[in-house]
Amino acid sequence: MSSTTRPVWMEKPTALGNAAKGGVLLVIVGLVVFPFLLVVSTSLASRQEITRNGGFVLWPTDPTLSAYTTVLSGGVVSRAVLVSLGVTLVGTVFSLTATVLTAYGLSRRGTWGQRPLLMVVLLTFLFTPGIIPSYLMVKQLGLLNTYASLILPTAISAFNVIIVRGFFQSIPGELIDSARIDGAGEWRILATIVLPLSKAVVAVVGLFYAVGYWNSFFTALLYLSDSDKWPLQLVLRSYVLQGAPLGGLDTGATEALPPQQAIQMAVVVLAIIPILCVYPFVQRHFTKGVLTGAVKG
Incomplete structure (x- = not known):
């Protein structure tokens, strides 16, 4: 390796590398946010929506605080x-x-x-x-x-x-x-x-x-x-x-x-x-x- 060659981690990231990092972060955020959103949405859902969706609701159409x-x-x-x-x-x-x-x-x-x-x-x-x-x-x-x-x-x-x-x-x-x-x-x-x-x-x-x-x-x-x-x-x-x-x-x-x-x-x-x-x-x-x-x- 030449003395002027920089280590890999010091090189400027490519567009493909940035896109891959962004994709991985989006997947991690989705894995964290999805269960929380499911819990909050189900707590706001009506009986009809919960029955129709089999117990859990991702996005309630008629939210209620009952x-x-x-x-x-x-x-x-x-x-x-x-x-x-x-x-x-x-x-x-x-x-x-x-x-x-x-x-x-x-x-x-x-x-x-x-x-x-x-x-x-x-x-x-x-x-x-x-x-x-x-x-x-x-x-x-x-x-x-x-x-x-x-x-x-x-x-x-x-x-x-x-x-x-x-x-x-x-x-x-x-x-x-x-x-x-x-x-x-x-x-x-x-x-x-x-x-x-x-x-x-x-x-x-x-x-x-x-x-x-x-x-x-x-x-x-x-x-x-x-x-x-x-x-x-x-x-x-x-x-x-x-x-x-x-x-x-x-x-x-x-x-x-x-x-x-x-x-x-x-x-x-x-x-x-x-x-x-x-x-x-x-x-x-x-x-x-x-x-x-x-x-x-």
């Missing part, structure tokens, strides 16, 4: 949405605070008990407690049938702690030393220097925690026996997979109710709307956080 009105008027979904929002907000704030404090302590050399605590965090990658020990621990702590059981058992993720710790360690030590010379304590250093430089990784970890709390249903299924305290995902699972009726609906007047498929899809749409609303605001931080450490200067 499925959403029926779901929200029953009270069960509305209460479950509030429960999920509360658990997600409180859990995310608590988990993010605990993760940042733990990671900061593990990232500073000379911290008391740093190495033993780091070993404990790393060992959780190898040894998981299992369902039965976790249930017995929650029971012994008196957390059964409480909202705390949805947060405390999964409050800190060892993976997120390691990620945030690595980011904190990449911050130049000269900044920390200069702040200490000026008389700043550890809390002030964390609040005024470390956290402002770590917005990307904090946003990414916060998004991970929020999505995890919002989508979690197994912990509620395991620890909550009172159906009035169920989060949205457990209500969604019970209704969509098991066909359990939503409380507050007059199941005897089936002709007056929207079709079951429309109600199921309406519950699915209500479950994914909050994440779709939050993600655009953290997308740029998410991209930066994911790429952090991928390129070294």
